Amino acid sequence: MDRRTFITVSTAAFVGAGAPATATPRRVGMADVALIQQRFSDVVASDHRHGGQRGIEMRAAALADEALVLQEAGTASQRVRASLYASAAGFRSSAMWAAIDGRRFGDASNHMREAQLLAEMSGDPAIKFRIWSHAGTMYRHLGRPAEAAAANDVARGLALARRDPMFASLGLARHAAIHAAAGDRAAARRSFGQAREALYRADVGEVRPVWLTAFYDAAEIDSLALSAYSLLGDWATAEAHGHRCLAGLRLHMVRSKAITTARLARAQLEQREVETAVDTAMGVPADAAAGHPRVSAMLAIFGDRLNQIAPGSSHTDTWQSHMVRVKV
Incomplete structure (x- = not known):
């Protein structure tokens, strides 16, 4: 319909339903x-x-x-x-x-x-911010950093983002990830630093929308930094942010934990920490590994890279057997 x-x-x-047509x-x-x-x-x-x-x-x-x-x-x-x-x-x-x-x-x-x-x-300026910020993320995932920056700039340009440091922080953190997608390492590092500074200035007692307070904190900045530095090929820095993110994630962030764990495993693998990487990747819950499109794609890439880096190793065999069980 x-x-x-x-x-x-x-x-x-x-x-x-249940009322006459003439009812008030x-x-x-x-x-x-x-x-x-x-x-x-x-x-x-x-x-x-x-x-x-x-x-x-x-x-x-x-x-x-x-x-x-x-x-x-x-x-x-x-x-x-x-x-x-x-x-x-x-x-x-x-x-x-x-x-x-x-x-x-x-x-x-x-x-x-x-x-x-x-x-x-x-x-409502808060929901406008959310929508334009999401648009920036969408274009970033599509590999269109110029459009991602333009959309995120709309969010960051709202008076709300200039008034409230928490909104400003989220805009800066997502812009840092966009800089990384464009290959600009210096701009990404600078924006992440500014995002942290803004978050520290935010008044924790201010009333904000539930969609923001439910997820945005220092751990989310580390999550975005993990993604950004992975794109830049700086795997050691990415790994450090991955550990910090997992240490700071709130318990209800189940989806974020699965994504962070998969990214962390990739960062370890690219540094040739094969055994550690496989152990980390096996920590991704089976329902996310098999049922979450983004996590599934990350783990598929992880498996391909594992085959390239350690073909025929016992760790590769362990991973392949694990994924067979996950998909059953």
Whole structure:
């Protein structure tokens, strides 16, 4: 069914079920917004546990539509309507992120366009930042650093990013990774340093969106640095950031731990620490190794490099046997 048709039908059902056609329209208030936002928190939590799954993407997109259905369910103040548009934009940006994480970039682009429109209608600067920052990450993964920098610059140029050091820090850290994708080692190192300085200045007591506070901290900077220095071929520095990231990751960051572990294993392997690298890679949970598109791709590359670096070794045999069991 076409999405707009679905919304129209759902709205009619939502408003009409169990009530006469002449009934006074209900009043949609901040309590309705709070219920929607709680479901947004659930989507964010699910993403940190699993990440990249099409089910998360579809659920987030459906919840965006539900937020829009509420716009038509009754009367509401301008504040409530703006909050509902912000919620819909948040869900759509989560669908975008799940698609990016799952390597479904065409779907991610479609979600991005809808999210950007909804964010403009909401006037919420935080969700605008999230969407443009995600766009920068998407273009970086696509190997288009110039477009990645342009998108991330939009996020960094928002007044919110100039006012709040935590938003500024995230923008700088992601820009550092973009510099690395463009091959600019000095700019990457400088931006990572600036990102850390900004994070240290951030007021931990300030109220911020759950999507930001749930994941962004010093460990995330190390995660991005691990990725960046791996792209630059500086495997020793990448490994150091990988260890720091794993030491600082919060327990709910299950998806991030799997990604970091896979990247760390690659950094060790490229330094010819074959036994250590295989042990590290085998620490990636089986569900992520087999079911998370990005982790699966990383481990496939790890296996190819292992065959090139240590063909026929006992460690290579151990890894191959392990992956057979994982995929069963």
